[in-house]
Amino acid sequence: MMRGIHQNFDRQSAPAFFVRGPSPFARLTFFTALSLALMATDSRLQYLDNVRQNLMSLLQPLQTIANIPSEVYQSTDTYFSTHHFLLAENKRLKEQALAQNVKLQKLKSLSLENENLRQLLHAQQSLAESSTLAEIDYIGRDAFSKKIIVNRGTNHQIVTGAAAVDATGVIGQVTRTYSNSSEVTLITDKSLAIPVQVERNGLRAIAFGHGRDNTLDLPYLPANVDIDVGDRLVTSDIDGIYPAGLAVADVVEMKTSPDSLFARIVCKPSAGIENYRQILLVSIPKPAAETAPASDKGADQKLPSPIEKAITGAAKPDMPTNAAASPTAATAEAARAQH
């Protein structure tokens, strides 16, 4: 490569018979073998994680530079946003703050009450989760996976497995962390599964990303399952990753066909998965795997990676099935939830 520099820049005027080095075919063979080896190593073994981390920190400045034009556009856009617009937004936000203050007061009394009740029941205190505000750097261009890169990483105490949420619900989960950025896999990605609960009757299930369009699937549920269009799915806190009660999705389609044992349930994520720039990364502090190893929460804690979760989800489809097959159990749970 370097040998060619003294040659005329435009090789049309100086046919470069001698500067080519190894023949293109030899190079093709060599680099193809190299890429295949890399793919095999990366997909089967874990050696390359450190390499990826280091290279990523090298690549970081380049990406920042590449993002400059869009950032400049956005900042000029905000600069020129009109006075009227800002006033309207200010008013709206004040109203919102008022409404939320009222709710917050209620929440305070409720959490106090909850604490008292928990003490009465000698129940474990639910853990306070730590959260970090992050901004989306860019969206992965890969058409096959739904991933976003956010601007907080291990330097900001982000750990792999943290949940990513926005104001309206769950977005996804942190699957890779670099020093100053981390990769969030969206719940619509094919490889991500999230344990959910139907808000109406407490039925547990596992939602899988569809991958192709922005929907979630609820597979492995029997055709007679008690789910209707419009039902809201919330996180169930069984995995110990997502705090309980966050909105995940709404059921938009429920189909049963006579030739299939399972219902086909399509859900639409309630979070603005592709709308917002700011998201919240919530990580529940690792509880009590040592202090209370017997609790089933600790047992599920060991499954941070979505793939592992997917595997376990696929491996025990009878878990939600059982819950659904016995309507008495479901109604009992619902009754308990109401009290």
Next chain:
Amino acid sequence: MLLAILFWLLRAPNLCNVGTAWLMGLFMDLAMGGIFGQYALAYTVTTFFAVVYQRRLALFSRTQQLFYVFSLLLLSQLILLILKAFTGAEFIGWHYFIPSLSGVMLWQIATTLGLNTGRRSHGN
């Protein structure tokens, strides 16, 4: 990205070769967060075909060159598709190939802007 590599490959093949493309592909893999080597492989194969026909390409007319670049872009996307299929992805629909079209449009813009794409032009 690939378009830039192809451009330099046809413009100055003594500065840019299959190895450069492989390295750039590796960076793409890194930025995408996928399995290492997918983009690298796709770029390697594509640039190989570009290098092999590079001298003939210089004699092509602008339209012929355009078609050739288009097929190269398609080829790289096809390789990526096959690799992804191996790792369990589904085909996401024909809009997957649209980037090839937009790439070829960019190429057309570049040539009309007067960037010499290795083609023997009258002025040279």
